[in-house]
Amino acid sequence: MKEIVCKLLVIGAGPGGYICAIRAGQLGVDTVIVEAVKAGGTCLNIGCIPSKALIHAAEEFEKVRHMAGGESPLGISVEAPKLNLAATVAWKDGIVGRLNSGVLGLLRKAKVKIVHGRAKFRDGKTVEVETETGMQVIRAEAVVIATGSQPVELPSLPFGGPVISSTEALSLPAVPQKLVVVGGGYIGLELGTAFAKMGSAVTVVEAARQILPQYDADLVRPVSKRLGELGVRVLTEAKAKGLSGDGGALVIETVDGKEQSLPADKVLVTVGRKPRTEGWGLDELDLARAGHFLLIDDQCRTSMRGVYAIGDITGEPMLAHRAMAQGEMVAEIVAGKKRAWDKRCIPAVCFTDPEIVTAGLSPDEARAQGHDIRIGQFPFSANGRAMTMLAEDGFVRVVARTDTNLVLGLQAVGAGVSELSSAFALAIEMGARLEDIAATVHAHPTRSEGLQEAAMKALGHALHI
Template sequence: MSDSFDVIVIGAGPGGYVTAIRASQLGLKTAIVERENLGGVCLNWGCIPTKALLKTGEVYEQLSHLDAYGISIQGRSYDFAKVIERSRGVAKQLSGGVAFLMKKHRIEVVEGEAKLEKGSPAPKVVVALKAGGSRNLTAKHVILATGARARVIPAVGLVPDGDRIWTYREAMTPKACPKSLIVIGSGAIGIEFASFYRALGADVTVIEALDRILPVEDEEVSKAAHKAFEKRGMKFRVSAKVSKLAKTKTGVSVTLEKETLEAEVAIVAVGIDGNVENLGLEALGVKIDRGHVVIDKTCKTNVPGLYAIGDVAGPPWLAHKASHEGVHCVEHIAGHPSANLTAPIPGCTYATPQVASVGLTEAAAKAAGIEVKVGRFPFRVNGKAIAAGELDGFVKTVFDAKTGALIGAHMIGHEVTEMIQGFAIAMTLEATEEDLFATVFAHPTMSEAMHEASLDAYGRVLHI
């Protein structure tokens, strides 16, 4: 067994394993080091199993509205253990699929914890093996794809205890559904867990330090989401900073400036920190800024032969961004610089209703000095949405008024996380308003709202 490779990838999440596959396709002898599970946090404890939970919540909640479709049932209930079991089964299936892909592409999987030491032409990788002992691996290029973890704030008690104070990891495998829940942080992770537990009947309160929920989204979408979530029974505290989180005899208490809230459980969702510790980066002199490895436009660090991709290299902290960066990085290494690292990256929140966006918000465009044309179209007048009974939400488009380029798109509503890709493709291809006007959208589909929102920006909307 050789210990010398062209490329060594550290971390087998969606960034790392996709990078390894592309490296192998390009003829590079590749190894991947993983300390826990193939698929990383995303497949095992993040993106995928949470969507399984959210689907269960969506189906269960829909049972309360079947009369609108002319259907009636007697009673409803759920088996929480089976809900969690299904989620874990989905994660296990996909992790096994990654193992198959590694074998198919002849990528050597090294199970253990990696540490970097000085070497040439790239740092040496010393792996403390899961099975015991160690291996010293060398390569021409080493790519860090170690991801990130939930941020904790010990000073005010925002630290998981595995019992009453959870991060996303504990929130995915509890033994029972809590009757009451406080979620600290209203980004995608916090809102998704709030949405799931509310669907199963929990009393949910979300706390956000900024002045609106989903603060990275367009302001109109944030306001619409707030209203829609409140309609489902979720409660919010915005512009509210936590001064103390503590366990009580019956659960937890959260102290804010003007009040103290109590619940059975709290979920801490206040951001993430890159996994940069215990890798030997300090000794190598790797430049780190605010907990993330600093890279250039080809994903190189300041250390020869060392690259970084995905969450460990900074925001946006999204699995598809990590995969895209990894492909770009390894194609550059192989002398095939084809991937566009500056392609627009869509963001999605899988709550009920869903939220999706790509590009600049209206406010960000104006702050950058761009004169904009803005269009909107509500789903309440879309034929497919009416037929499906999914009337909430809208599509919003932002165009550069001078060039006609689509520079932003924002949606809230049923399955908009599937629809946003159409706008992402348009922006990648540098589409203008005329290109979107000339595109034929199938009828009846909810995607017709995308066409109408584009037309509306130029006073040509047809159905309102």
Template sequence: METFDVLVIGGGPAGYVAAIRAAQLGFKVACVDAFTRAGKASLGGTCLNVGCIPSKALLDSSERFEMIAHDVQEHGIEVASPTIDVSRMLARKDGVVDKLTGGIAYLFKKNKITSFHGVGRLVRQEGEGWVVDAAGTEVAARNVIVATGSSPRALPGVPFGGHIVENSGALEIDRVPGQLGVIGAGVIGLELGSVWRRLGAEVTILEAMPGFLMSADDAVAREALKHFKKQGLDFHFGVKIGEVTQDESGVSVTYEEKGQSVTARFDKLIVSIGRVPHTSGLGAEAVGLELDERGFVKVDHHYRTNLSGVYAIGDVIGGAMLAHKAEEEGVALAEQLAGQAGHVNYDVIPWVIYTSPEIAWAGLTEKQAKEQGLSVKTGQFPFSANGRALGHGDPRGFVKVIADAQTDKLLGVHMVGPNVSELIGETVAIMEFGGSAEDLARTVHAHPTLSEVVKEAALAADGRALHM
């Protein structure tokens, strides 16, 4: 029976990054992953295969289509009645995924990581390590990392299938639906709803929460909702979903809104109401691996489970279900196993929604800061006063900076506007080093760039914005 220093169960962002970093640190590493796409083993988990990467490919394709159909005329460009070939759009998306998942397989080979395709199951503790069933082959491992990720949550009593799809199914819709329903106004619902809305679908979004993006800063949420409504997305908040039925032609959804019962008919229904930890087949109960009341693997701040030599990272332990959070946990744990000081600062993990306009934030909202008893000051600057945004033709939104009124420490930055997914990084770096709004304001930003809006917002926190 072959023995490894580290065996990772799961090949998503948490698992494959942990495996690569552990191999870089000199460990003998194996990874067992069950993900299959197009009938073949495919590393990268949900993110690369049916999540972050393919959704961004479709967002880009659909945004280009909408730009050609509606936005290029002001540039003096005339295009007569553009059409969309959905099959070619999906093929392009699949090609992007193939390149990246193939890249992970190459990195495994480069770093001499043994790969098993199939389910990984904890079998028994043996000496100071564990015996693991790695896709039908028993191997030994001194350290086991559980990184099995999460799965889409279904509506109670309403399984996925047919016209009712989750994120992966929404990426494979082969024609533009006339009427598209989306249950859940979170990241997945907004992004995938936006894709098909741009291509011509009428999109209705049903959300149980009473307000929009309640985890984001209030000002950002209001601004984003204004633009999404203008685009034609039809939002209904505070709804209670009742009966959901489907037949050959579509789906009927009955829901309660403001005390009234409403029945809506859709060609397709995307259900995006969160994700649940994926522990099926892991053997958790058989070996006594402790899960919490929601099914997440319980860990301490060093990712140790209740079983000696068994660790867990990524979606399966809860917290922010973000690929970049999972990757950092993979790096931190691998370094801890090597005796280094691996660490993740959960207070400044960036959040991004890749709609148009994009939404991004890191750190505290203004409301959260005040609830913690902090005295705050804020600065806000619009993209409409930025030369690059105007030249680009997208001056929507703003950047908002939140700082401690006494110390000037940067507490949070919140953005809605063009390419803010790329702008949030510098603010995270400032917060990671405990920097101030003044540090951000005094940093020279190239002109003309969108990043100047970040600088101006930091200046505005002290009443010194230059261009407003």
């Protein structure tokens, strides 16, 4: 087979890889992208998008179920609903399919050559790809590694049978009666909450002292409250030891050192993700590492000339939008533009119920960096829009320097606060001060008013509390 020669080769068509290839194509760079499975990567196919579809379906089902139980203060009553999870999964798969086709269409529009198959390095400029029609060799001037990440497997709970990862959880044919979630981070709680709303009896096992250990207690408290309302049992400072002899329960060690068996139809293991470094010839490259991740500089360059790395394989935060931003930057660098990674913040969202969104520094992080800070916090219980939506739990919080009022961080917990993430990130990227946010006219009635009120509170003149 004839070799393919190009200026840029992108390995992996996840969010970082396909954005990099599209932008490079737009800039006239001769680009080839290789993908072993489906365009869109983990995020589109088995992560962000399908999980949010399942979460939405679960929310809608729970709303109707409450109305059927006569619990709606809105005066709405309906017949008892039924859930056909197979139909829900088919709807989710339809969305994924549309987006997958859309990505392929955008790549073709940008004149990017798509090679389907598994790539393996021969050297820093050459890969061989196992395609359906045989081996394809590709040589490139520059290479971008965007191979992503995969779920971490516990030695005591290997995937298979009743033990599943988030991938299998998103395609279950029926709602499990008893679901045990190992790992109380954002993936475990997002999916655990969804299944609880769909009717599963859910137990969460977390080794740390609190669920969502990466967030402060004030942000986690409304989530914990809601889990209790949904009947989710949460066991903290507990360790999973393995399945029982008959495979029908998870054996754990509790905080007091005792063993306990938790009956489970399915055990969902969500203890983190690891970079996908095996199976594509990494041993053929002499790349510096930062732990398990590839080490990069502020232009996403690895230790090997002409080889870049973006996304989850480069470390935390493992977020699709970080990978996208890195991919766009690298494409422009390869095209000859001057770019460097100088982001002030990368917003992060936890799609629990209620949602959590953070950008920049938390109060503790700001203090640890030596800042003298002031904090403004506004509760949604004083927000008119939240009241009309029967979702008053949570708040918006702003962290700013005392001397200059420069905004260092923004956090919120509440229904739908993920949509505040762009305003939070923009404020920090633009170097906003408390006065800038407080003087910006916010539409009424919206949840976004909480941002303005939090800034006013930090300045000492909140209007609605």
